[in-house]
Amino acid sequence: MTLPRFDARDFAAATPEMIAAFARDGVLVLENYASVAECDAMKARMAEITTGFDPDAHRTVFSATADEPSRDRYFLESATDIRFFFEAGAIDAGGNLTHPLNVAINKVGHALHTLDPVFSAFSNSAKMMGLAKALGHAKPDPVQSMYIFKQPEIGGEVVCHQDATYLWTEPQSVLGFWLAVEDATEENGCMWAIPGAHAGDAPKERFRRTGDTGTYTETLDASPFEEEKKVPLAVPKGTLIVLHGLLPHLSGPNLSPRSRHAYTVHVVDGAAHYPADNWLQRA
Template identity: 35%
Template sequence: MASSEVGLSPSQIDTFHREGYLVIRNALSSNQLSALLAETQRLLSTLNLSDHPMTRFTTGTSAAGHVGDDYFLTSGDSIRFFFEEDAFDKEGNLNVDDPPMAVNKIGHGLHRQSEPFAALLQSSPPAIARALGYRDPRVLQSMVICKHPRLGGAVAPHQDSSFLYTAPPSALGFWYALEDAGLDNGCLWFLPASHRWAPVEKRLVRKSDGVGTEMVDNQGPRFPGSEAHHPDSDPDPDPDAVYVPAEVRAGDLVLIHGNLLHKSEKNTSDKGRIIYTFHIIEADGTTYDGRNWLQPGPDGFTKLYHPDQSTAHA
Protein backbone atom coordinates (compact mmCIF):
# COMPACT_ATOMS: atom_id res chain seq x y z
CA MET A 1 0.00 0.00 0.00
CA ALA A 2 1.34 3.43 -0.93
CA SER A 3 1.51 6.03 1.80
CA SER A 4 0.27 9.51 0.85
CA GLU A 5 3.44 10.91 2.46
CA VAL A 6 6.06 8.35 1.37
CA GLY A 7 4.62 7.39 -1.99
CA LEU A 8 6.58 4.24 -2.83
CA SER A 9 9.07 2.05 -1.01
CA PRO A 10 12.56 1.47 -2.48
CA SER A 11 11.49 -2.06 -3.40
CA GLN A 12 8.42 -0.78 -5.25
CA ILE A 13 10.50 1.79 -7.13
CA ASP A 14 12.97 -0.92 -8.15
CA THR A 15 10.14 -3.16 -9.36
CA PHE A 16 8.62 -0.36 -11.42
CA HIS A 17 11.91 0.53 -13.09
CA ARG A 18 12.70 -3.13 -13.77
CA GLU A 19 9.30 -4.33 -15.01
CA GLY A 20 7.72 -1.11 -16.27
CA TYR A 21 4.61 -1.53 -14.13
CA LEU A 22 3.73 -1.87 -10.47
CA VAL A 23 0.65 -3.26 -8.73
CA ILE A 24 -0.15 -1.48 -5.45
CA ARG A 25 -2.67 -3.40 -3.38
CA ASN A 26 -5.45 -1.58 -1.51
CA ALA A 27 -4.42 1.84 -2.82
CA LEU A 28 -7.99 3.08 -2.41
CA SER A 29 -9.71 3.16 0.96
CA SER A 30 -13.17 1.60 1.20
CA ASN A 31 -14.66 5.10 1.36
CA GLN A 32 -12.76 6.23 -1.74
CA LEU A 33 -13.77 3.11 -3.65
CA SER A 34 -17.44 3.50 -2.72
CA ALA A 35 -17.41 7.18 -3.67
CA LEU A 36 -15.83 6.56 -7.09
CA LEU A 37 -18.19 3.69 -7.90
CA ALA A 38 -21.21 5.74 -6.84
CA GLU A 39 -20.03 8.66 -8.97
CA THR A 40 -19.54 6.34 -11.94
CA GLN A 41 -23.10 5.05 -11.62
CA ARG A 42 -24.39 8.61 -11.23
CA LEU A 43 -22.61 9.69 -14.40
CA LEU A 44 -23.96 6.71 -16.33
CA SER A 45 -27.47 7.64 -15.21
CA THR A 46 -27.08 11.08 -16.83
CA LEU A 47 -26.49 9.64 -20.31
CA ASN A 48 -28.84 11.40 -22.74
CA LEU A 49 -29.06 9.89 -26.21
CA SER A 50 -31.16 12.74 -27.61
CA ASP A 51 -28.14 15.03 -28.00
CA HIS A 52 -25.40 12.40 -28.28
CA PRO A 53 -23.50 11.85 -31.57
CA MET A 54 -23.40 8.08 -30.84
CA THR A 55 -19.62 8.12 -30.90
CA ARG A 56 -18.17 4.68 -30.45
CA PHE A 57 -14.82 3.60 -29.08
CA THR A 58 -12.50 1.46 -31.15
CA THR A 59 -8.89 0.45 -30.63
CA GLY A 60 -8.21 0.39 -34.36
CA THR A 61 -7.07 3.21 -36.63
CA SER A 62 -9.74 3.06 -39.32
CA ALA A 63 -11.85 6.04 -40.30
CA ALA A 64 -14.85 4.30 -38.75
CA GLY A 65 -13.42 4.96 -35.29
CA HIS A 66 -14.35 7.78 -32.95
CA VAL A 67 -11.08 9.63 -33.10
CA GLY A 68 -12.08 11.94 -35.94
CA ASP A 69 -15.14 13.28 -34.17
CA ASP A 70 -15.15 16.78 -32.70
CA TYR A 71 -17.04 15.31 -29.74
CA PHE A 72 -13.93 13.24 -28.98
CA LEU A 73 -11.27 15.84 -29.81
CA THR A 74 -12.79 18.46 -27.53
CA SER A 75 -13.41 16.13 -24.58
CA GLY A 76 -10.20 16.85 -22.64
CA ASP A 77 -11.90 19.19 -20.15
CA SER A 78 -15.33 17.54 -20.28
CA ILE A 79 -17.35 14.51 -19.24
CA ARG A 80 -18.49 12.68 -22.35
CA PHE A 81 -19.64 9.18 -23.20
CA PHE A 82 -18.18 6.78 -25.76
CA PHE A 83 -19.79 3.49 -26.75
CA GLU A 84 -18.51 -0.02 -27.30
CA GLU A 85 -17.95 -0.82 -30.97
CA ASP A 86 -19.97 -4.04 -30.60
CA ALA A 87 -22.94 -2.12 -29.19
CA PHE A 88 -24.04 -1.19 -32.73
CA ASP A 89 -25.56 -3.31 -35.47
CA LYS A 90 -24.49 -3.20 -39.13
CA GLU A 91 -26.79 -0.25 -39.78
CA GLY A 92 -25.23 1.75 -36.97
CA ASN A 93 -28.14 1.38 -34.56
CA LEU A 94 -27.56 0.77 -30.87
CA ASN A 95 -28.40 -2.86 -30.19
CA VAL A 96 -28.34 -2.76 -26.38
CA ASP A 97 -31.61 -2.39 -24.47
CA ASP A 98 -30.04 -0.46 -21.59
CA PRO A 99 -27.90 2.34 -23.13
CA PRO A 100 -25.57 2.80 -20.11
CA MET A 101 -24.54 -0.84 -20.53
CA ALA A 102 -23.21 0.08 -23.98
CA VAL A 103 -20.85 2.76 -22.64
CA ASN A 104 -17.19 1.86 -22.94
CA LYS A 105 -15.65 5.07 -21.67
CA ILE A 106 -16.48 8.27 -19.78
CA GLY A 107 -13.86 10.97 -20.28
CA HIS A 108 -11.59 12.75 -20.58
CA GLY A 109 -11.78 15.46 -17.91
CA LEU A 110 -13.14 13.66 -14.84
CA HIS A 111 -10.34 15.02 -12.67
CA ARG A 112 -11.54 18.55 -13.46
CA GLN A 113 -15.30 18.15 -13.65
CA SER A 114 -16.15 15.49 -11.03
CA GLU A 115 -15.61 16.17 -7.34
CA PRO A 116 -14.92 12.56 -6.25
CA PHE A 117 -12.40 11.99 -9.04
CA ALA A 118 -10.76 15.38 -8.45
CA ALA A 119 -10.41 14.56 -4.75
CA LEU A 120 -8.35 11.47 -5.58
CA LEU A 121 -5.50 13.74 -6.76
CA GLN A 122 -5.17 15.02 -3.19
CA SER A 123 -4.29 11.58 -1.79
CA SER A 124 -1.32 9.41 -2.84
CA PRO A 125 -0.67 10.37 -6.53
CA PRO A 126 1.58 13.38 -5.75
CA ALA A 127 3.80 11.32 -3.44
CA ILE A 128 3.97 8.50 -5.99
CA ALA A 129 4.97 10.92 -8.74
CA ARG A 130 7.68 12.43 -6.52
CA ALA A 131 9.01 8.97 -5.69
CA LEU A 132 9.39 8.30 -9.42
CA GLY A 133 11.27 11.55 -9.99
CA TYR A 134 8.59 13.78 -11.53
CA ARG A 135 9.41 17.46 -11.00
CA ASP A 136 6.31 19.18 -12.40
CA PRO A 137 3.73 16.54 -13.39
CA ARG A 138 0.54 17.55 -15.16
CA VAL A 139 -2.65 15.48 -15.15
CA LEU A 140 -4.56 14.67 -18.34
CA GLN A 141 -6.81 12.08 -20.02
CA SER A 142 -8.79 10.95 -16.99
CA MET A 143 -11.51 8.42 -17.74
CA VAL A 144 -13.67 5.61 -16.47
CA ILE A 145 -13.44 2.54 -18.67
CA CYS A 146 -16.20 -0.05 -18.48
CA LYS A 147 -15.95 -3.60 -19.73
CA HIS A 148 -19.55 -4.65 -19.31
CA PRO A 149 -20.42 -8.36 -19.09
CA ARG A 150 -19.91 -10.15 -22.44
CA LEU A 151 -19.73 -6.82 -24.28
CA GLY A 152 -16.52 -5.09 -23.18
CA GLY A 153 -14.09 -5.33 -26.09
CA ALA A 154 -10.40 -6.19 -26.25
CA VAL A 155 -7.72 -3.49 -26.35
CA ALA A 156 -4.77 -4.22 -28.64
CA PRO A 157 -1.15 -3.94 -27.45
CA HIS A 158 -0.13 -0.30 -27.19
CA GLN A 159 2.07 2.25 -25.40
CA ASP A 160 0.48 5.19 -23.63
CA SER A 161 3.19 7.58 -24.83
CA SER A 162 1.99 7.04 -28.40
CA PHE A 163 -1.16 8.97 -27.47
CA LEU A 164 0.21 11.50 -24.95
CA TYR A 165 3.56 12.27 -26.50
CA THR A 166 6.16 14.55 -24.99
CA ALA A 167 9.73 15.04 -26.20
CA PRO A 168 11.28 13.11 -24.59
CA PRO A 169 8.49 10.65 -23.63
CA SER A 170 7.31 11.01 -20.03
CA ALA A 171 3.79 9.55 -19.69
CA LEU A 172 2.81 7.56 -16.62
CA GLY A 173 -0.56 5.87 -16.18
CA PHE A 174 -2.45 5.53 -12.88
CA TRP A 175 -4.96 2.68 -13.33
CA TYR A 176 -7.40 2.07 -10.44
CA ALA A 177 -9.56 -1.05 -10.30
CA LEU A 178 -13.06 -0.10 -9.14
CA GLU A 179 -14.14 -3.73 -9.57
CA ASP A 180 -12.15 -6.96 -9.52
CA ALA A 181 -10.32 -7.58 -12.80
CA GLY A 182 -9.32 -11.15 -13.68
CA LEU A 183 -8.60 -13.39 -16.63
CA ASP A 184 -12.24 -13.77 -17.64
CA ASN A 185 -13.38 -10.15 -17.45
CA GLY A 186 -10.57 -8.19 -19.06
CA CYS A 187 -7.64 -7.64 -16.71
CA LEU A 188 -4.48 -5.94 -17.92
CA TRP A 189 -1.70 -7.92 -19.60
CA PHE A 190 1.89 -6.61 -19.71
CA LEU A 191 5.04 -7.42 -21.65
CA PRO A 192 7.43 -7.05 -18.70
CA ALA A 193 10.46 -4.79 -19.15
CA SER A 194 9.39 -3.85 -22.68
CA HIS A 195 9.70 -0.18 -21.65
CA ARG A 196 13.48 -0.72 -21.79
CA TRP A 197 13.62 -1.81 -25.43
CA ALA A 198 10.31 -0.83 -27.09
CA PRO A 199 10.61 2.66 -28.65
CA VAL A 200 7.64 4.93 -29.23
CA GLU A 201 7.53 4.34 -32.98
CA LYS A 202 4.02 5.61 -33.76
CA ARG A 203 1.95 8.54 -32.56
CA LEU A 204 -1.71 9.48 -32.73
CA VAL A 205 -1.87 13.07 -34.02
CA ARG A 206 -4.44 15.50 -35.36
CA LYS A 207 -4.41 15.74 -39.13
CA SER A 208 -2.85 18.86 -40.61
CA ASP A 209 -6.22 20.10 -41.88
CA GLY A 210 -7.58 19.93 -38.34
CA VAL A 211 -10.17 17.29 -39.21
CA GLY A 212 -9.69 13.88 -37.65
CA THR A 213 -6.60 12.04 -36.47
CA GLU A 214 -4.06 9.62 -37.85
CA MET A 215 -1.20 7.39 -36.73
CA VAL A 216 2.17 8.67 -37.96
CA ASP A 217 5.81 7.69 -37.55
CA ASN A 218 7.44 9.29 -34.53
CA GLN A 219 10.28 11.57 -35.64
CA GLY A 220 11.17 12.66 -32.10
CA PRO A 221 12.80 10.98 -29.09
CA ARG A 222 11.54 7.45 -28.57
CA PHE A 223 12.66 6.81 -25.00
CA PRO A 224 12.62 8.91 -21.81
CA GLY A 225 15.77 10.82 -21.03
CA SER A 226 16.60 8.83 -17.91
CA GLU A 227 19.36 6.27 -18.34
CA ALA A 228 17.25 3.92 -16.21
CA HIS A 229 14.93 3.55 -19.21
CA HIS A 230 17.45 4.03 -22.01
CA PRO A 231 17.60 1.28 -24.65
CA ASP A 232 21.36 1.02 -24.18
CA SER A 233 20.70 -0.62 -20.81
CA ASP A 234 18.77 -3.43 -22.50
CA PRO A 235 19.15 -3.02 -26.28
CA ASP A 236 17.44 -6.23 -27.37
CA PRO A 237 14.03 -7.61 -26.48
CA ASP A 238 13.95 -10.86 -24.56
CA PRO A 239 13.16 -13.52 -27.20
CA ASP A 240 11.28 -15.49 -24.55
CA ALA A 241 9.23 -12.53 -23.31
CA VAL A 242 5.50 -13.16 -23.15
CA TYR A 243 2.56 -11.12 -21.93
CA VAL A 244 1.64 -11.79 -18.32
CA PRO A 245 -1.69 -10.99 -16.65
CA ALA A 246 -2.07 -8.58 -13.75
CA GLU A 247 -5.15 -9.75 -11.89
CA VAL A 248 -6.26 -7.17 -9.33
CA ARG A 249 -8.97 -6.61 -6.76
CA ALA A 250 -11.19 -3.57 -6.40
CA GLY A 251 -9.16 -0.78 -4.82
CA ASP A 252 -5.81 -1.82 -6.28
CA LEU A 253 -3.70 0.61 -8.33
CA VAL A 254 -1.49 -0.26 -11.30
CA LEU A 255 1.23 2.17 -12.40
CA ILE A 256 2.13 1.90 -16.10
CA HIS A 257 5.27 3.29 -17.77
CA GLY A 258 4.47 5.19 -20.97
CA ASN A 259 6.73 2.98 -23.11
CA LEU A 260 5.47 -0.33 -21.70
CA LEU A 261 3.53 -2.58 -24.08
CA HIS A 262 0.22 -3.66 -22.54
CA LYS A 263 -3.22 -4.85 -23.58
CA SER A 264 -6.48 -6.31 -22.27
CA GLU A 265 -8.83 -9.00 -23.53
CA LYS A 266 -12.57 -9.02 -24.11
CA ASN A 267 -14.85 -9.51 -21.13
CA THR A 268 -16.28 -12.99 -21.71
CA SER A 269 -17.81 -13.30 -18.24
CA ASP A 270 -21.01 -12.26 -16.52
CA LYS A 271 -19.03 -9.87 -14.29
CA GLY A 272 -18.41 -6.22 -15.07
CA ARG A 273 -14.98 -4.57 -14.97
CA ILE A 274 -15.02 -0.86 -14.21
CA ILE A 275 -11.74 1.01 -13.77
CA TYR A 276 -10.61 4.62 -13.45
CA THR A 277 -7.42 5.84 -15.05
CA PHE A 278 -5.59 9.10 -15.54
CA HIS A 279 -2.14 9.97 -16.84
CA ILE A 280 0.59 12.39 -15.94
CA ILE A 281 3.33 13.90 -18.08
CA GLU A 282 6.45 15.81 -17.07
CA ALA A 283 6.22 19.54 -17.79
CA ASP A 284 9.75 20.39 -16.64
CA GLY A 285 12.27 19.80 -19.43
CA THR A 286 9.89 18.23 -21.94
CA THR A 287 7.69 19.56 -24.74
CA TYR A 288 4.07 18.48 -25.09
CA ASP A 289 3.49 18.11 -28.80
CA GLY A 290 0.98 20.46 -30.41
CA ARG A 291 -0.15 17.73 -32.79
CA ASN A 292 -1.30 15.35 -30.03
CA TRP A 293 -4.98 14.42 -30.22
CA LEU A 294 -5.56 15.87 -26.73
CA GLN A 295 -4.69 19.55 -26.42
CA PRO A 296 -4.85 21.68 -23.27
CA GLY A 297 -7.62 24.20 -22.77
CA PRO A 298 -7.07 27.87 -21.90
CA ASP A 299 -6.01 26.95 -18.35
CA GLY A 300 -3.57 24.27 -19.45
CA PHE A 301 -3.21 20.84 -17.88
CA THR A 302 -3.79 20.33 -14.15
CA LYS A 303 -0.71 20.70 -11.93
CA LEU A 304 -0.41 17.69 -9.65
CA TYR A 305 1.82 19.39 -7.06
CA HIS A 306 -0.29 22.51 -6.45
CA PRO A 307 -1.38 22.92 -2.78
CA ASP A 308 -5.03 22.77 -3.86
CA GLN A 309 -4.75 20.02 -6.43
CA SER A 310 -8.46 19.67 -7.18
CA THR A 311 -8.64 23.14 -8.73
CA ALA A 312 -5.13 24.14 -9.74
CA HIS A 313 -4.18 24.53 -13.38
CA ALA A 314 -1.32 26.06 -15.31
Protein backbone atom coordinates in the same frame (compact mmCIF):
# COMPACT_ATOMS: atom_id res chain seq x y z
CA MET B 1 7.22 -14.23 -14.63
CA THR B 2 5.58 -13.11 -11.41
CA LEU B 3 5.52 -9.40 -10.77
CA PRO B 4 6.04 -8.12 -7.22
CA ARG B 5 3.01 -6.71 -5.47
CA PHE B 6 3.10 -4.13 -2.72
CA ASP B 7 0.53 -3.53 0.00
CA ALA B 8 -0.36 0.17 -0.12
CA ARG B 9 -2.98 0.09 2.62
CA ASP B 10 -1.03 2.67 4.65
CA PHE B 11 0.75 4.22 1.67
CA ALA B 12 2.60 7.42 2.52
CA ALA B 13 5.49 7.42 0.04
CA ALA B 14 7.07 5.16 -2.53
CA THR B 15 9.72 2.90 -1.04
CA PRO B 16 13.10 2.17 -2.64
CA GLU B 17 11.79 -1.33 -3.43
CA MET B 18 8.80 0.12 -5.32
CA ILE B 19 10.98 2.51 -7.29
CA ALA B 20 13.40 -0.27 -8.20
CA ALA B 21 10.57 -2.58 -9.30
CA PHE B 22 9.11 0.13 -11.52
CA ALA B 23 12.48 0.90 -13.09
CA ARG B 24 13.04 -2.79 -13.83
CA ASP B 25 9.56 -3.86 -14.92
CA GLY B 26 7.92 -0.66 -16.17
CA VAL B 27 4.88 -1.54 -14.07
CA LEU B 28 4.10 -1.17 -10.38
CA VAL B 29 1.27 -3.06 -8.64
CA LEU B 30 -0.01 -1.46 -5.43
CA GLU B 31 -2.76 -3.46 -3.74
CA ASN B 32 -5.12 -1.69 -1.31
CA TYR B 33 -4.15 1.71 -2.73
CA ALA B 34 -7.81 2.76 -2.67
CA SER B 35 -10.28 1.62 -0.06
CA VAL B 36 -13.50 -0.25 -0.82
CA ALA B 37 -15.37 2.92 0.14
CA GLU B 38 -13.37 5.02 -2.35
CA CYS B 39 -14.03 2.54 -5.14
CA ASP B 40 -17.72 2.36 -4.31
CA ALA B 41 -17.95 6.16 -4.25
CA MET B 42 -16.43 6.35 -7.75
CA LYS B 43 -18.79 3.68 -9.04
CA ALA B 44 -21.81 5.43 -7.51
CA ARG B 45 -20.75 8.81 -8.86
CA MET B 46 -20.30 7.38 -12.35
CA ALA B 47 -23.79 5.89 -12.16
CA GLU B 48 -25.10 9.40 -11.42
CA ILE B 49 -23.12 10.89 -14.30
CA THR B 50 -24.34 8.34 -16.84
CA THR B 51 -27.95 8.68 -15.66
CA GLY B 52 -27.80 12.34 -16.69
CA PHE B 53 -26.57 11.54 -20.21
CA ASP B 54 -28.97 11.65 -23.16
CA PRO B 55 -27.95 8.77 -25.44
CA ASP B 56 -29.77 10.42 -28.35
CA ALA B 57 -27.35 13.36 -28.21
CA HIS B 58 -24.35 11.34 -29.37
CA ARG B 59 -23.78 7.74 -30.41
CA THR B 60 -20.00 7.78 -30.73
CA VAL B 61 -18.43 4.33 -30.57
CA PHE B 62 -15.01 3.85 -29.02
CA SER B 63 -12.89 1.05 -30.44
CA ALA B 64 -9.28 0.31 -29.56
CA THR B 65 -8.53 -2.22 -32.29
CA ALA B 66 -5.72 -2.11 -34.79
CA ASP B 67 -7.89 -0.89 -37.69
CA GLU B 68 -9.38 1.99 -35.71
CA PRO B 69 -10.35 5.01 -37.88
CA SER B 70 -9.51 8.63 -37.16
CA ARG B 71 -11.32 10.20 -34.25
CA ASP B 72 -14.23 12.58 -34.74
CA ARG B 73 -14.73 16.09 -33.34
CA TYR B 74 -16.75 14.77 -30.38
CA PHE B 75 -13.72 12.74 -29.29
CA LEU B 76 -11.11 15.39 -30.04
CA GLU B 77 -12.94 18.03 -28.03
CA SER B 78 -13.29 15.79 -24.97
CA ALA B 79 -10.09 17.06 -23.35
CA THR B 80 -12.04 19.73 -21.46
CA ASP B 81 -15.37 17.92 -21.08
CA ILE B 82 -16.99 14.74 -19.78
CA ARG B 83 -18.11 12.73 -22.78
CA PHE B 84 -19.57 9.30 -23.42
CA PHE B 85 -18.40 6.57 -25.79
CA PHE B 86 -20.29 3.38 -26.59
CA GLU B 87 -19.24 -0.22 -27.04
CA ALA B 88 -19.29 -1.34 -30.66
CA GLY B 89 -21.39 -4.33 -29.60
CA ALA B 90 -24.09 -2.10 -28.11
CA ILE B 91 -25.13 -0.33 -31.33
CA ASP B 92 -26.60 -1.98 -34.41
CA ALA B 93 -26.02 -1.09 -38.06
CA GLY B 94 -28.85 1.45 -37.88
CA GLY B 95 -27.30 3.28 -34.95
CA ASN B 96 -29.81 1.93 -32.43
CA LEU B 97 -28.86 0.84 -28.92
CA THR B 98 -29.11 -2.90 -28.43
CA HIS B 99 -28.38 -2.79 -24.70
CA PRO B 100 -29.59 -0.64 -21.80
CA LEU B 101 -27.56 2.54 -21.37
CA ASN B 102 -25.82 1.40 -18.18
CA VAL B 103 -24.34 -1.63 -19.97
CA ALA B 104 -23.79 0.01 -23.36
CA ILE B 105 -21.13 2.61 -22.55
CA ASN B 106 -17.48 1.72 -23.17
CA LYS B 107 -15.97 4.66 -21.31
CA VAL B 108 -16.48 8.21 -20.04
CA GLY B 109 -13.70 10.78 -20.47
CA HIS B 110 -11.50 12.72 -20.63
CA ALA B 111 -11.68 15.54 -18.05
CA LEU B 112 -13.17 13.79 -15.03
CA HIS B 113 -10.00 14.68 -13.11
CA THR B 114 -10.73 18.41 -13.44
CA LEU B 115 -14.52 18.67 -13.72
CA ASP B 116 -15.90 16.19 -11.20
CA PRO B 117 -15.13 16.55 -7.48
CA VAL B 118 -15.06 12.83 -6.70
CA PHE B 119 -12.64 11.95 -9.47
CA SER B 120 -10.64 15.16 -9.07
CA ALA B 121 -9.97 14.47 -5.40
CA PHE B 122 -8.51 11.07 -6.24
CA SER B 123 -6.59 12.21 -9.33
CA ASN B 124 -4.95 15.26 -7.80
CA SER B 125 -4.29 13.89 -4.33
CA ALA B 126 -0.99 14.52 -2.63
CA LYS B 127 -0.59 10.73 -2.50
CA MET B 128 -0.78 10.33 -6.28
CA MET B 129 1.28 13.42 -7.08
CA GLY B 130 3.90 12.28 -4.59
CA LEU B 131 4.03 8.88 -6.28
CA ALA B 132 4.53 10.54 -9.68
CA LYS B 133 7.39 12.61 -8.29
CA ALA B 134 9.01 9.53 -6.76
CA LEU B 135 8.90 7.90 -10.21
CA GLY B 136 10.72 10.81 -11.80
CA HIS B 137 8.30 13.66 -12.51
CA ALA B 138 9.48 17.16 -11.64
CA LYS B 139 6.01 18.70 -12.15
CA PRO B 140 3.28 16.03 -12.28
CA ASP B 141 0.44 17.20 -14.53
CA PRO B 142 -2.71 15.05 -14.92
CA VAL B 143 -3.87 15.58 -18.50
CA GLN B 144 -6.40 12.84 -19.19
CA SER B 145 -8.80 10.65 -17.25
CA MET B 146 -11.38 8.06 -18.13
CA TYR B 147 -13.74 5.66 -16.45
CA ILE B 148 -13.71 2.34 -18.30
CA PHE B 149 -16.63 -0.09 -17.90
CA LYS B 150 -15.43 -3.21 -19.76
CA GLN B 151 -19.06 -4.24 -20.02
CA PRO B 152 -20.12 -7.87 -19.50
CA GLU B 153 -20.21 -9.96 -22.67
CA ILE B 154 -19.51 -7.00 -25.02
CA GLY B 155 -16.52 -5.27 -23.39
CA GLY B 156 -14.14 -4.51 -26.24
CA GLU B 157 -10.55 -5.62 -26.73
CA VAL B 158 -7.70 -3.13 -26.31
CA VAL B 159 -4.81 -4.08 -28.57
CA CYS B 160 -1.20 -3.96 -27.43
CA HIS B 161 0.01 -0.36 -27.31
CA GLN B 162 2.20 2.16 -25.49
CA ASP B 163 0.63 5.19 -23.82
CA ALA B 164 3.42 7.41 -25.16
CA THR B 165 1.89 6.92 -28.62
CA TYR B 166 -1.11 9.02 -27.58
CA LEU B 167 0.35 11.44 -25.04
CA TRP B 168 3.70 12.41 -26.50
CA THR B 169 6.16 14.54 -24.57
CA GLU B 170 9.79 15.41 -25.17
CA PRO B 171 11.38 13.70 -23.34
CA GLN B 172 8.85 10.87 -22.89
CA SER B 173 7.15 11.21 -19.52
CA VAL B 174 3.58 9.89 -19.49
CA LEU B 175 2.61 7.62 -16.61
CA GLY B 176 -0.65 5.68 -16.49
CA PHE B 177 -2.38 5.30 -13.11
CA TRP B 178 -4.98 2.54 -13.50
CA LEU B 179 -7.30 1.80 -10.56
CA ALA B 180 -9.35 -1.39 -10.34
CA VAL B 181 -12.77 -0.11 -9.26
CA GLU B 182 -13.92 -3.73 -9.45
CA ASP B 183 -11.98 -6.99 -9.37
CA ALA B 184 -10.07 -7.50 -12.62
CA THR B 185 -9.68 -11.16 -13.61
CA GLU B 186 -8.54 -13.03 -16.69
CA GLU B 187 -12.20 -13.94 -17.27
CA ASN B 188 -13.53 -10.36 -17.33
CA GLY B 189 -10.73 -8.78 -19.35
CA CYS B 190 -7.89 -7.83 -17.00
CA MET B 191 -4.89 -5.95 -18.30
CA TRP B 192 -1.79 -7.75 -19.58
CA ALA B 193 1.69 -6.25 -19.87
CA ILE B 194 5.15 -7.17 -21.14
CA PRO B 195 7.40 -6.52 -18.12
CA GLY B 196 10.71 -4.86 -18.88
CA ALA B 197 9.81 -4.07 -22.49
CA HIS B 198 9.93 -0.33 -21.74
CA ALA B 199 13.66 -0.37 -21.04
CA GLY B 200 15.74 1.00 -23.87
CA ASP B 201 12.73 0.91 -26.19
CA ALA B 202 11.19 3.72 -28.19
CA PRO B 203 7.56 4.33 -29.16
CA LYS B 204 6.48 2.21 -32.11
CA GLU B 205 3.77 4.66 -33.17
CA ARG B 206 2.78 8.28 -32.73
CA PHE B 207 -0.86 9.38 -32.91
CA ARG B 208 -0.90 12.88 -34.38
CA ARG B 209 -3.59 15.52 -34.69
CA THR B 210 -4.08 17.50 -37.89
CA GLY B 211 -6.39 20.47 -37.56
CA ASP B 212 -9.71 20.35 -35.72
CA THR B 213 -10.87 16.88 -36.71
CA GLY B 214 -8.04 15.09 -38.47
CA THR B 215 -5.71 12.49 -36.97
CA TYR B 216 -3.31 9.91 -38.26
CA THR B 217 -0.98 7.31 -36.79
CA GLU B 218 2.67 7.54 -37.77
CA THR B 219 4.59 4.25 -37.73
CA LEU B 220 8.02 4.66 -36.15
CA ASP B 221 8.97 1.00 -35.76
CA ALA B 222 7.04 -1.69 -37.61
CA SER B 223 8.41 -4.59 -35.56
CA PRO B 224 5.73 -6.36 -33.51
CA PHE B 225 5.47 -6.38 -29.74
CA GLU B 226 6.68 -9.59 -28.11
CA GLU B 227 3.23 -10.52 -26.90
CA GLU B 228 4.31 -14.06 -26.12
CA LYS B 229 6.07 -12.53 -23.08
CA LYS B 230 2.97 -10.85 -21.69
CA VAL B 231 1.76 -11.57 -18.15
CA PRO B 232 -1.73 -11.05 -16.71
CA LEU B 233 -2.38 -8.21 -14.28
CA ALA B 234 -5.35 -9.79 -12.53
CA VAL B 235 -5.87 -7.68 -9.42
CA PRO B 236 -8.46 -7.16 -6.70
CA LYS B 237 -10.62 -4.09 -6.31
CA GLY B 238 -8.70 -1.10 -4.96
CA THR B 239 -5.40 -2.02 -6.64
CA LEU B 240 -3.49 0.73 -8.45
CA ILE B 241 -1.36 -0.30 -11.44
CA VAL B 242 1.21 2.26 -12.58
CA LEU B 243 2.40 1.94 -16.18
CA HIS B 244 5.51 3.43 -17.78
CA GLY B 245 4.60 5.28 -20.98
CA LEU B 246 6.71 2.93 -23.12
CA LEU B 247 5.43 -0.30 -21.54
CA PRO B 248 3.40 -2.39 -24.01
CA HIS B 249 0.08 -3.44 -22.50
CA LEU B 250 -3.31 -4.70 -23.64
CA SER B 251 -6.55 -6.28 -22.52
CA GLY B 252 -8.78 -8.88 -24.10
CA PRO B 253 -12.54 -8.69 -24.62
CA ASN B 254 -14.85 -9.30 -21.70
CA LEU B 255 -16.97 -12.30 -22.61
CA SER B 256 -17.93 -13.02 -19.00
CA PRO B 257 -21.18 -11.98 -17.26
CA ARG B 258 -19.27 -9.62 -14.91
CA SER B 259 -18.13 -6.07 -15.63
CA ARG B 260 -14.60 -4.81 -14.98
CA HIS B 261 -14.81 -1.14 -14.02
CA ALA B 262 -11.57 0.85 -13.83
CA TYR B 263 -10.52 4.48 -13.54
CA THR B 264 -7.42 5.72 -15.33
CA VAL B 265 -5.46 8.96 -15.01
CA HIS B 266 -2.58 9.82 -17.33
CA VAL B 267 0.03 12.13 -15.89
CA VAL B 268 2.82 13.85 -17.82
CA ASP B 269 5.73 15.88 -16.52
CA GLY B 270 4.93 19.58 -16.83
CA ALA B 271 8.64 20.20 -17.23
CA ALA B 272 8.62 18.32 -20.56
CA HIS B 273 7.57 19.73 -23.94
CA TYR B 274 3.95 18.87 -24.88
CA PRO B 275 3.60 19.13 -28.70
CA ALA B 276 0.73 20.92 -30.42
CA ASP B 277 -0.01 17.86 -32.57
CA ASN B 278 -0.98 15.64 -29.63
CA TRP B 279 -4.63 14.66 -30.06
CA LEU B 280 -5.45 15.95 -26.57
CA GLN B 281 -5.19 19.72 -26.32
CA ARG B 282 -6.61 21.44 -23.25
CA ALA B 283 -6.52 25.02 -24.56
